[in-house]
Amino acid sequence: MKKTKFLSLLLLSLVVLGACSNTEKRTTQTSKSKTAQNSKLKDDIKQSSADSTTPEVSAPALQVENNATEHDLDIDAINHGDITTLIGTWQNGRGETLAIAADGTCVYTSNDGDIVSHYKIQTVPDSDKTSKIPYADIKFESVGGAALGLYKIGFSNPDGDQSDISKPRVSISQSAGDYPADAYFYRLN
16 A cells, blocks of 8 residues: 555655656647747757757757767766766656756656656765665756656666666656666666
8 A cells, every 4th residue: 555655645746846858759739839839848858958068969859869879877976966977868667767967967858759858967075875776866846856866787776676777877866765766767878
């Protein structure tokens, strides 16, 4: 019962957060207000990307380009404010995606391509020493926030891990736990 409540809360949190998606998965939006809102978020991301040297975010796909080959997360660098190893597009088993830009701007889009949330990543010094899972904070445009769990290759969630530990991955949550396999985000690029 407790696990079901937790999973329901986690699912609700993920729905509220939103995700980034590839253009092929985007559906045609008929609402003018939704289109205008998405356009503004795209422009914000494009502008923040233009203000930084890497990466470039293409507005139509909201996809962050990362020319680096597959690489692991550098937890020490992230703890000290360098999110280079987080930059890129990440996708979970539900088809939801995160696009993380060099300035820490992140867009979360649902599996049908709708932008659900726009937020900013804030690094946490020594998160790997103060928590059993290294993390960064994510702050939403509106109210609230959550933790972005950081899982290096080979690192297992100590509360139970159903993810592929042979790859770097991230998770979004407001509490610790054994997350379902499809809740973990893996790097697309």
